[in-house]
Amino acid sequence: MKPELGVCYYPEHWPEENWAKDAARMIETGLTWVRIGEFAWSRMEPTPGDLQFGWLDRAIETLGAAGLKIVLGTPTATPPRWMLDKYPDMLAMDANDDPRKFGSRRHYCFSHVGYIDECTRIAQIIGQRYGRNPHIAAWQIDNEYGCHDTTISYSEAALEAFRHWLADRYSSIDALNTAWGNVFWSMEYNSFDQIELPNQTVTEPNPAHVLAFRRFSSDQVVAFNKAQVDALRPLTDAPLLHNYMGRVLEFDHFDVGDDLDIATWDSYPIGFLSDRLEADEAHKTAFLQQGDPDMQAFHHDLYRAVGHGRWWVMEQQPGPVNWAPYNPAPLPGMVRLWSLEAVAHGAEVVSYFRWRQAPFGQEQMHAGLLAPNGHDAPGLAEARQTAVDLAALGEVHPARAPVAIVFDYASDWAWATQPQGAGFNYFKLVFSAYRALRRAGLSVDFLSPSMVGEKHYNLILAPGVAVLGDLEQRLIQGCDLAILGPRSGAITEDFQIPREGPPGLNYLDTHVNLIETLPPSVVRTVDGGGKSEHWVERLSGEAKTLLTFTDGTPALHGEAGLWYLAGFPDEALWDRVITMAAQDTNLVLHPMPPGLRRRETQSHEVLINYNAHPVSWNGLQIEGCDVLFRKHGSYQR
Numbered sequence: 308m309k310p311e312l313g314v315c316y317y318p319e320h321w322p323e324e325n326w327a328k329d330a331a332r333m334i335e336t337g338l339t340w341v342r343i344g345e346f347a348w349s350r351m352e353p354t355p356g357d358l359q360f361g362w363l364d365r366a367i368e369t370l371g372a373a374g375l376k377i378v379l380g381t382p383t384a385t386p387p388r389w390m391l392d393k394y395p396d397m398l399a400m401d402a403n404d405d406p407r408k409f410g411s412r413r414h415y416c417f418s419h420v421g422y423i424d425e426c427t428r429i430a431q432i433i434g435q436r437y438g439r440n441p442h443i444a445a446w447q448i449d450n451e452y453g454c455h456d457t458t459i460s461y462s463e464a465a466l467e468a469f470r471h472w473l474a475d476r477y478s479s480i481d482a483l484n485t486a487w488g489n490v491f492w493s494m495e496y497n498s499f500d501q502i503e504l505p506n507q508t509v510t511e512p513n514p515a516h517v518l519a520f521r522r523f524s525s526d527q528v529v530a531f532n533k534a535q536v537d538a539l540r541p542l543t544d545a546p547l548l549h550n551y552m553g554r555v556l557e558f559d560h561f562d563v564g565d566d567l568d569i570a571t572w573d574s575y576p577i578g579f580l581s582d583r584l585e586a587d588e589a590h591k592t593a594f595l596q597q598g599d600p601d602m603q604a605f606h607h608d609l610y611r612a613v614g615h616g617r618w619w620v621m622e623q624q625p626g627p628v629n630w631a632p633y634n635p636a637p638l639p640g641m642v643r644l645w646s647l648e649a650v651a652h653g654a655e656v657v658s659y660f661r662w663r664q665a666p667f668g669q670e671q672m673h674a675g676l677l678a679p680n681g682h683d684a685p686g687l688a689e690a691r692q693t694a695v696d697l698a699a700l701g702e703v704h705p706a707r708a709p710v711a712i713v714f715d716y717a718s719d720w721a722w723a724t725q726p727q728g729a730g731f732n733y734f735k736l737v738f739s740a741y742r743a744l745r746r747a748g749l750s751v752d753f754l755s756p757s758m759v760g761e762k763h764y765n766l767i768l769a770p771g772v773a774v775l776g777d778l779e780q781r782l783i784q785g786c787d788l789a790i791l792g793p794r795s796g797a798i799t800e801d802f803q804i805p806r807e808g809p810p811g812l813n814y815l816d817t818h819v820n821l822i823e824t825l826p827p828s829v830v831r832t833v834d835g836g837g838k839s840e841h842w843v844e845r846l847s848g849e850a851k852t853l854l855t856f857t858d859g860t861p862a863l864h865g866e867a868g869l870w871y872l873a874g875f876p877d878e879a880l881w882d883r884v885i886t887m888a889a890q891d892t893n894l895v896l897h898p899m900p901p902g903l904r905r906r907e908t909q910s911h912e913v914l915i916n917y918n919a920h921p922v923s924w925n926g927l928q929i930e931g932c933d934v935l936f937r938k939h940g941s942y943q944r
Contacts, residue, residue, distance in 0.1 A: 309702050310650045312694055313340025313378070313658035314676060315622060318366035319350045320665060325681075326366060329662060330373035336676070336687065337694020340656050341370050342621065345380025345450045346412070348429065349387040360436060371442025378548075378621075378658075379443050381433065381535055383426040384450035385412045390425065397422045399460035402506040407457065411669065412450075416460040417527040418468040423534050430538040438542035445545050447621070448535045451552045451573060452528050458557035459524045461504045470499045472523045486801040487515035514724045515802040521557070521720035528558040529566070536566045550621035551613070553606050554583045554734060559716040560613045561755040570614030573622035573660070576603050576645055578631040585735055593902075593918075596638040597932065600904050600917035601742050603645060607652035608741075609714060611705065612753040620649045622660035625686030626674025634672075638919055640932035642689035647696060647934040651906040651913040653705030659690055700936060704909040707762065708750035709894055711786075712740055713769035713778075715756050721773040721798060728824025730841030731794070736771045736875060743881035744768075747889070748897025748905040760785040765892040770872065773798050775811065783814055783868055787892040790884065792872035793842050810871060817864040817871050821845040831874060832857045837883050839874025846873050853887065854880075900924060911936045 314333060318326055333341060343366065344351075352358055370377055391397065391409050398406040399416040407414050415422050430448075437443050452458065477483040480496050489495040494513055496502055505512035505520050536547055546568035551560055553572060564570050576598025580591060584599055594600065610618045625642050627634040646657045665671050666679040676687040719733040726732070744751050752764070756772065760781035767786040772778060775796040782789035796810030797819075805811045809819045823843050825831070830838040834855045839862065846861040853870065854863035863884065864871045876884060889896050897905055902918035913936050916922050916929040929935050 308653075308655060308704055310654060310697050310700075311339045311656050312337055312646070312690060312697070313342065313376075313656050314338050314690075315342045315658060315661040316370070316663075317346070317661070317665070318343060318370075319347050319362065321663065323362070323365065326369045327373065330370050330375060332677075333662065334374050336691050337698075338659075338690070339374070339376055340378060340444070340658055341375045341662075342378040342380060342447060342658060343367075343370070344433075345382060345447055346385045348382035348385055351382060351433070352387065352429070355389055355393065358432065367437065367440060367442050371440075375442075376444035377442050378445040378447050379433065379437055380447040381426070381430045381449060381539075383415075383429065383448075383535070386415055386422065386425070390422070394419065394421045394425075396463060398462065399457060400462040400465075401456075402459075402461060404461060404507065407460075411455075413455050413457040416462045416464050417458070417524070417531045418460065418462065418465040420464070423531060426531070427534050427538045430535040431542070434539045434542035438539070438545075443543070443545055445569070446539055446543060446547050447571075448532055448539075448547060448549050448567070451550055451555075452532070452563065453555040453557050454552045456557075458528060458555075459521070461506050465524075465527075466504050468527065469504065469520060469523050470502055472526065473502060473519065474499045476519070486803075487513055487519075488803060489513070511725075514721075517724045518717075518721055518802045521724070522717065525558040525562065525716065525720075529562045532563050533566050546617075548614075548619070548621075551610060553579050553602070556716055556719045556734060560610075561716070561757075564613040564615070567614070569617045569619060569655070570610040571619040571621035571656075572606050572610045574603055574606065574620045574645065574649070575622070575624040575628055575631075576641075577624060577635060577637060578628040581633050582631040585732075596635050597641050597917045597919065598645070600902050600915075601738070601745050603648060604652060604745065604904065604906070605738060605741050607649055607654065608708075608751050609753045611653050612714075612755065612758070616653070616705075618654060619656040619658065620646075620654055621656075621658050623649070623657050625659045625676050625690065626684055627672070628674070629670055629672035636674075636685070638932050639685075640689070642686045643693045643696070644915060644917075644932055644934050646690070646693045647936075648906070648913075648915050650697065650700075650703055651908060651911070651915070651934070651936075653703075653908075657693075659686065703911070706750070706907050706909045708752040708907075709764060710744055710749050710766040710768070711752040711754050711764045712737060712744075713756055713759060713767060713772055714753050715772050718771055718773040721802065722771065722794065724802070727822070728841055730827065731824060731875070733771050736793075739876065739878075739881060740768045740770050743876075743878070743885050745904055746878075746882065746899055747885050748899050749894070750905075750907045765894050766790070766888050769795060771795060774800055779812055779814060779869075786868075788868060788870065788888055790870045790872060790888065792870075793844055793874055795871070812869070812871070815848075815850050815864065815866055815869045815871055817846050817848040817850045817861075819844045819873075820847050830877070831862075833862045833880055833883075835883070837880025838877050839880065840877055842875040844873040846871070854883070903929065907939075910939060912939060913937075
C-alpha cells in the first residue's frame with residue numbers, strides 16, 4: 308500500500324473561476340484525493356424536487372481532469388430549510404425535550420422515517436448520476452455521526468421506534484418487566500405503549516431502561532447508515548466510507564463499519580487535548596501545541612479495527628481549530644508528524660481539513676491549507692513536505708500487533724448510565740491501558756468483543772467489559788494471557804447483577820464481594836508500588852494473588868492464561884502489570900521516554916517524538932516534533 312494525501316474542498320463556497328486554479332495547486336502540493344459535497348444539499352436541491360447538479364457536474368469534471376480522485380459525500384448531515392417545512396417533527400429532541408433547531412447542522416432524528424426516506428432518495432439520485440463517473444473514487448455517507456451529542460433523541464419518532472424495538476427484543480411485556488426488574492418502585496408496565504423515554508424522571512431512571520434505550524439509539528444509527536448503503540451499493544463499485552469523530556461513543560462504530568468498506572476518522576489533536584481528554588495542567592501545557600502523544604494513535608488503531616484493516620484520516624487538523632476552549636497553532640513540524648504517524652498506523656489516505664479557510668459561517672476561524680484569500684497557510688508547506696516524504700518512503704504495510712485491547716461501546720453506555728463514582732469512566736480506563744502499552748513501546752490492535760478469537764495474540768487487555776457472555780472462553784483461546792477487570796462481567800445484558808455475582812468467571816476462581824469508589828484525594832496503594840484510583844473491588848476465591856493492596860487484600864488475581872484486576876490502576880501500577888504480563892507471554896518491551904512513541908510496520912520501526920525538544924533513545928536522537936522511520940535490523944535495539 309502506497310499512502311496518499313488528500314484535502315476537503317467546498318466548490319460551492321468559491322467562485323467557479325477559482326476551481327481549476329485550486330485543483331492545480333492541490334496537485335502541485337502532492338495531493339491526490341479531494342472530498343466534496345457532504346454539506347451541499349441546499350445547492351443540489353434548493354427547493355423540493357428542483358435538482359440543480361450542473362455546478363456539481365462542472366466541479367467534478369474540473370477536479371477530476373486535474374488528476375484528483377474524488378470522494379463524494381451524501382449531504383444528509385445538513386438537511387436544507389425546506390426539509391423542516393416538509394417534516395416539522397424531524398428534529399431531534401434533547402433530554403430536556405427541547406428541539407435541536409435549524410441553523411447549524413445534524414438537526415435530524417435518526418428515527419424519523421420521513422427523513423430516512425429523503426436521505427435514501429437523495430443518495431439514489433446522486434448515485435444514479437455519479438455512481439459510474441470515473442472521477443468518483445469513493446463515497447462518504449453523511450458526516451460525523453453523533454457529533455454535537457446528536458445520537459440520542461427524545462423525539463416522538465424515537466419514542467414510537469423504541470416501543471417497536473422493545474417489542475421485537477422482548478416479545479412480551481411480562482418478559483420486559485422481569486428483565487428490567489420493574490417490580491422495584493412499582494415500575495411495571497401493562498403494555499409496550501405505556502413505556503416512555505428515560506428522561507425527565509424525578510430521580511435516576513431505571514438503568515435497564517436507559518441501557519436498552521442506548522442500545523436502541525445505536526441501532527438507529529446503524530439502520531440510518533445502512534439505508535444509504537443499500538441505496539448506493541447497486542449504483543457504484545467505489546468503496547463506501549464514513550468519517551467518525553474522536554471520542555464519540557454513543558453508537559457502536561463496529562456495527563456501522565460492518566456495512567462499509569473503509570473507516571475514516573477526523574483527527575484534531577490540539578482540539579481534542581483541551582476539549583475531550585482528562586489530563587493535568589502540566590501535561591496539557593507540555594503538549595499544548597502538539598496534542599496528546601497517545602490520543603491520535605488510539606483512534607488510528609481503533610478505526611483500523613472498525614474498518615477491518617482499511618482506514619483513512621478524512622480530516623486532519625492543519626492549523627488552529629475554532630471549536631475548542633482554546634485554539635493554539637501547531638508547532639512547526641506537527642502537521643507532518645500527525646500525517647506520518649497515521650501512515651505508520653496503516654492509513655491509506657491522510658486528508659487535510661480544509662483547502663481554503665472559509666471567510667463566512669461557523670468555521671471561519673478554522674484554519675485550512677490556504678487562507679481565504681488564497682495565500683499559503685503554514686500547514687501547506689508541511690503537507691507538501693509530507694508528500695515528498697511519502698514518495699521516498701514507498702509502500703507501508705501495517706503489521707499485526709502482539710497485543711490487543713477489547714473495546715466495547717456498550718460498556719461505555721452501561722458505565723455512563725451508572726458510574727457509581729465520579730471518577731469511573733470507560734474510555735478513561737481503556738485509554739489508560741492503551742497508554743501503558745505505548746509507554747512499553749508496544750504496537751497495539753483493537754478488537755470488538757465479537758472479533759476476539761479470530762487471531763492469536765500474546766496479550767489481550769479487556770478492562771471494564773460490562774457483559775462477558777462467552778467472551779471469557781474466546782479470550783482464553785485467543786491469546787496467551789488475558790487481563791480482565793476492573794468492573795468486568797459486572798452486569799447482564801439487562802443491567803442486573805449476574806446471579807453468580809461478578810465477574811462470573813469459569814476459568815478463574817475469583818469473586819467480587821464489595822465495591823467502593825474513591826474521591827480524587829483517596830487512593831489504595833499496592834505493595835511494591837502503584838495504586839488504584841477511583842474504583843476498588845474486594846476479591847475472594849482460590850485464585851493466586853499476584854499483587855496485594857497494602858491492607859492485605861488482593862489487587863490482582865491470576866492463574867495461567869487469565870488475570871483479574873481489582874482496581875483502576877495508576878500509571879505505575881499499569882506499568883508493573885504490563886511488565887509482569889510480558890514475562891508470562893515472552894513479550895519484548897521497549898520502554899519509552901515521555902513523549903516518544905514507537906510503532907512497528909511490516910518493514911519499519913517508527914519513532915514519533917511529540918516533545919518540542921530532542922529525545923535520545925537506544926543511541927538515536929529524534930528531533931522535537933519529528934518522526935523517524937527506520938528499516939528493521941538497521942541498528943541494534
